[in-house]
Amino acid sequence: MTLAVCLAAVTAAVSGAASRPPALGYTNSGHWVAVPGLGVVYHVNGAGRAVDAQADVGEVEPGSQVVQSDTSGYVVGPSRITEFGKSDLAVDQTLKPPTGERPVALETASGPYLVYREAGSVVRLGDKATTIPAGGPLGEPVATPDGSVWLHRLDANSLCRLAPAAERITCPALVPNGHTGALTVVGERPVFLDTDADSLSPVDPDGLGQPTKIGVDVPRAARVAPVDVRGRVAIVDPAAKRMHLVDGTDLGRGRQPAPPVTVNLPDGTYSAPVAGGSSVVLIDTDNRKVLTYNADGQQQHVADVPEDVGEPRLRRGDDKRVYVDGPEGTRVLVVDEDGSVANVPVVGTGPSASAPPVSPSAEPSAGARPGGSGPPTGSPAPIPSAPPRSPGTPTTTQGPRAAPASPPGMPPGLTATPEGDTLRVAWGAAPANGAAVTDYLVSWAPVAGGAGGNSGHGGSARATTITGLTRGVAYQITVVARNSAGRGTPAQTRATLPAATRTATVTRGRPTTYEDSCGPPNCHFMHIELRGFAPNTSYHVDPHSSEKFDYNPGATLRTDSQGVLIFERFPFSSPGETIWVTVRDTDVESNRYVWPAA
Incomplete structure (x- = not known):
């Protein structure tokens, strides 16, 4: 079955000229986060675990999220979508979303896409922002590596595809009558988890493929990761507080799957799992924890979610890292491919800077392009959602206005x-x-x-x-x-600072006497120097001689703040014998020193 496409009504306006940060170029790596109180978006470099750029975008609505394409970023709020360029960090235009619902964002090669599940609409952002109706409410969407978006039409129980650049949604597969489940992606294939049949089936161009039993009983309320981790699909059973990692390789070929791995989760309330490069990431919202596991179910890391994050949200980046942010944009937790978690504060205070809020102009009919005269050639007839504008009528733009000073940019070349x-x-x-x-x-x-x-x-x-x-x-x-x-x-x-090489040296020190066994002229202390050790740390030093290896029990002494210890101890009086010292619980042994005659 196919569903007709309609184009979104958009409001295009170019912001006034203002001072801009230096031009920068980006791929889709990293993560953008919006700070509503400042009207600023920040780019978090996942590899560097630091903020490395910012863009002033005017007013940011509370709860806004940021998605990106190769060339642009989009601040997505309930009533506006603000596009800014990633090369010049300048606001380009604003778009009007089809509804005030918070969409599911998908960053793909052909997108990004915004899926408005309740409204049953998909927005493809880019040079020609387009709203494509799906015909009914939707389950959690997924995207395959080829740029296709896959949707579960809940009312029709059909599985549908929006191909890259396509203007129609096709629905090649039907879920068995009365069954429920969710979509995921294994490798490059869309896969459907049937929670009633406890099976995984590939979604093929001609329908649902042969199901494979997953070996565990999952409830209808199960939450599924949108992509696999090394061939395993992560499924969270929220009531039982378990996570199952089930084999999703070679589906539809009759192969016996590998046994599932079940992880008993700590007591808490868990988000839907999100898969990173080689980790599954969960948020325990009750205890404000981020938990990461590998494909074998072994826990990798646990990290706290700071209070100033607010209600935490998970997003998988194009760089295969997972990012945890919140509605205030104050900080981002970066989950690396190995499951490690880094806390990145998003710093910046003061008023928003260069790009002022963009005032909406009169809306064109659905399908009109900014500054254009009608729908693109070959597109379906538009459905008007606002009074139409005469062809050729220019878009109203906001004139330049002076921008207030803003906090400085990032110091370069650190x-x-x-x-x-x-x-x-x-x-x-x-x-x-x-x-x-x-x-x-x-x-x-x-x-x-x-x-x-x-x-x-x-x-x-x-x-x-x-x-x-x-x-x-x-x-x-x-x-x-x-x-x-x-x-x-x-x-x-x-x-x-490179760790210093730990050394110990021994020579003859000042003269001394010790009972009747050590006297002039050959009795002297050993002069001992330890360098490169841990500062302010106690070490036990043992003296030795070639004739009497353990002639003295040694002493425990403490290094100074620089990791140095210099002292004279251990009387000795046997010319011609070789002496040295060792430091217990280390591999450090001093030079060999032949005791001289007086």
Whole structure:
């Protein structure tokens, strides 16, 4: 069966000229997040685990989400969709969504797409924003690697495809009468989980393929990950607090599947699972936890969801990372392909900057393109949703207006280079964004947690030196610029002072005596130096000689703040014998020293 397509009514308006951050180019890696209070969207670099760009987009409606294509980003709110360019970070136009419902966003090669499940509509964003009716309410949509969007029509119980660039939805498969379930993707194929038959079936061009029993009983309320993890489909049974990982490879070929893996989840309320590169990611909303598991059901990591995130939301990025954000946009949790979780604060205060809110103009008839004269050639007849505009009538645009100063941009070119016992930190001038940069704040802290430090520098500063760091410890270095509008987007990098080589040396020290066994002229202390050890740490040092290996029980002593310990102990008086020391619970052994005669 096929369903007719109608085009969305859109309101196009180009924002006034204003100052812009430097032009940047992006692929679909990373994640954009909107901060409603600032009218700003930030780009989170998943690999770098840091914010690396921002765009001022005017008013951001509460609860807005951001999706991206190769060239544009889209801030999707209840009453407007604001498009901005990823090359110049400037607002291009606004679009009017078909409904105020929060859509499911799909970032695909042919999209992005917004699926309005209750309204039964799909919006394809891009050069020609188009609304395509699905004909009824929809289940959770999925996208295959070829750019196709697959939909479950709940009222007709049919499985439908919107092909890349297509203007019609086709429905090649029907779910068995009375059965329920959900779509997912295994490899490159759409697959249907039948929760009544407890089976997986490939969705083929000519219908539903041969079902394969999954080996577990799943309820109708089960939540399914939209893509597989290494051939396994993650299914969460919320009532039983279990997750099943079932084999989805070679479906429809009569092959016996591998046994399912069942994971008993901690007590809590769980979101639908989302699959990353090699991990399944869950959110426990009761306990505000992010949990990650591998394809074998082994738990990888557990991380807290900070309170300022608000109600957490999961999104799989095109880079196969999973991003956790919230309605306020204050921070993003980045789940890497190995299941590790990084907490990335989204920094930026002050008023929104360059791009002012765009005022809607008169809406064209459905199917009209911004500034155009009618529907595209070959498209179905449009269904009007607003009074039509005469052909050739130009779109009303908002004239330029002065933009207030905004916080500075991110300092470019941040580096942190070890120089002896210090780190040399250098950066470039941050974009001023309408007000001179007054100062830079440099801060540092161990990546694994612990005390760090900070220092302030004038607006002309481009480098500083950090001292007092511990060798072998990875530090995160942050540089943020400030002007009269507030602090800007931080630049971050990581650096480690190479761990020093641990050494122990022994020579003859000052003269001494010890009872009747050690006296002049040959009795002296051993002079011992330990370097490169952990600071402020106790170590047990044992002396040895070639004739009497354990002639002395040794001593426990503490290094200083630099990991150095210098002392004189252990009287010795046997010329010609060889002495040395060892440090317990380490592999450190000193030089061999032949005791001289006086």
